[in-house]
Amino acid sequence: MSRPMQGKATGRRERRKVVDREQVLEAAARMFAESGYNEAGMAEIADSAGFSVGKLYTLFENKEMLFSCLVQERLRQLEASSAQALEPSATPLQQLRQRCRAALEFYVGDPHFSRIFLHEYPEQADGIIQQETQRHFAIIRSYLEKAMDAGEISREDPEPIAAVINGMITSLIDLDVMNERACDADRILGQLDRFVLEPLGQRPA
Amino acid sequence: MSRPMQGKATGRRERRKVVDREQVLEAAARMFAESGYNEAGMAEIADSAGFSVGKLYTLFENKEMLFSCLVQERLRQLEASSAQALEPSATPLQQLRQRCRAALEFYVGDPHFSRIFLHEYPEQADGIIQQETQRHFAIIRSYLEKAMDAGEISREDPEPIAAVINGMITSLIDLDVMNERACDADRILGQLDRFVLEPLGQRPA
Amino acid sequence: MSRPMQGKATGRRERRKVVDREQVLEAAARMFAESGYNEAGMAEIADSAGFSVGKLYTLFENKEMLFSCLVQERLRQLEASSAQALEPSATPLQQLRQRCRAALEFYVGDPHFSRIFLHEYPEQADGIIQQETQRHFAIIRSYLEKAMDAGEISREDPEPIAAVINGMITSLIDLDVMNERACDADRILGQLDRFVLEPLGQRPA
Amino acid sequence: MSRPMQGKATGRRERRKVVDREQVLEAAARMFAESGYNEAGMAEIADSAGFSVGKLYTLFENKEMLFSCLVQERLRQLEASSAQALEPSATPLQQLRQRCRAALEFYVGDPHFSRIFLHEYPEQADGIIQQETQRHFAIIRSYLEKAMDAGEISREDPEPIAAVINGMITSLIDLDVMNERACDADRILGQLDRFVLEPLGQRPA
DNA sequence: CATGAATGAGCCTTCATTCAT
């Protein structure tokens, strides 16, 4: 009666739920990063988020799904900000570089999540991380393939190159995290240029 | 009477203990790789090793130490085989390459352990893995520094380069593990040449 | 809205917890008395109390604390009923006698606890029992000292006398417990009069 | 062949066993007193006695029996030294006093055992201690009964009196043990005179 | 619909006892 139609405007209820989920994920990221997946308890997370334990279970099926959602949500955010950073007029290689910069800045701006994403693989939630990593690979690969089509880089199997790019970014961020030092996106991007993009361009020569 | 002196030849007892430890570590590597640190139970490990639970506790102080010993033992092996692969007459850069090949072959030959080492960071045993990673970094760095001294590569901060090398190897092995595909040390080594060693040499130009 | 202020009336929650603790202590007293501290398992106690194991750990930090609380709680009760039995107008020696009667009646009325208190000294919880025994001694001693001040008994070291009183009560209750016979507080009190209080009074003569 | 007859002279084998048992009991008394019945492990006891664990199980059926034997053995010793201290020409009441002195001196001379005997009742071995305590009671009672027959003390139920004597001795030794103070047999005996024997004698008056 | 106390399966660890050497 009160909500005769629902259209695009999601109900107050639904919107509330989304906000609460965000808040829980925030807290979960903090706790997982601080103590690790197994060591972080649902009670602590609930507490840290200012909710009851029961609420968590209305928002997420269980602990594993909470973790999965955290990963997925954050990577969706990364995707969004990457997309925004993209200049449509740029060449595929330039776009790849823009995407990498966006990713770096995202990681830097969300150290809690970075710590989790780079270090923790709860065996159960493995699937999600693998899947998400695959998606990232696919995106990087698509840029590489377009760049190959455009003749910017030599034609070859893009998968290992995507892996190299991914691994390089990961290890350089990790290095900064381990040294508890602020992470400089520009410096890392410089190394990416030097060790991957430039060699790729030179190949045909 | 039976054992008048003991000299270098360790007693039958000691040798047996060493063999048993090895066997348990084998099983532990398998179980940790299959199910993760927390999910693998001491009972399962014992079972899988063909021992009783009690035996495990005569060989290792507790679960955490078992994991630590596994990591340390395997990395000791890696170090040993790396050392053997080293040609003393080679240049520092060639030696670095030899070391990387040895590491690659070790990882390839011990997929159980690779899975653990690359993925699992039980918060408690964190110290050991970080420590060992640091040791690896230090070794790679020392080769890089020697190569700089020898003028093989340009002089610059070796730490991020070590990180790049490590990250590249890790991600490429990981890629093969994820695709459940045999890992080709030569191919990875080729990519290492192309994306790190060659750019490093070209710099001064 | 539901609980605008809380004043002295503890919340329903708190009261419930107190009741549950009492119930668990009841069961624990039974089990400890039946099987001894080490032989009584938390699961059995939980079962016997009609609670889950987990519940026990929300009420008491651990098994040792459960035992400690049992001892402290019961002795607190003893103290309370002793205090109530005291006639302020009585002489110190009469008060001591009143106190002993109260203690006897308490032991008689709580055979489970008596069995534990008189027999079981779990090495770990030793501290509490010794401490409580000391407190009892101190109380008995203070009556003796007041009686000495009042000239009711001869002045001398009150400590061994307190020990004698305590030991006599203990052994006489123990005798009844061992013979599985109801314990007659009056009879024991009579023996206390005859063997301690009268000789003490006669001394100066 | 080697031992054609055995007569009263026990074989070398048997004598050895007796000596070994004594040594184990010595160590067990030490460990039980130090850590309590449950906390003292068979391995520790074996170690402390200079034997293997296996040996313990050839000398005693199990841990419980070891404890029982310890109690029985020591109390047998007490009985022996008490018997020796007895002057046959003395009156029953004097003999009781002699016996109590012997007991006191025994406890004082064997603080390890005293600590166990006075404090620890492993539920399982309960039977033995109760039984032994009963035997002690019986002995004390028999002196009391003889003294009644001889008209030294008034005729009445000897059991509670035996309990009083026992409890008084126990608590006074305990007091010294708790204060970690050397235990003065004469002082305790004086208190026994004052609080039990003298009142008993006065009764008929 | 929110709460958070209750649940209980499952884990690590110990240690009395056994038995192959």
Added chain:
DNA sequence: TATGAATGAAGGCTCATTCAT
């Protein structure tokens, strides 16, 4: 017969999940 390493049942405790309020 002596040894002491191996055994594995049992125990204390945790924490993800549920459900009565």
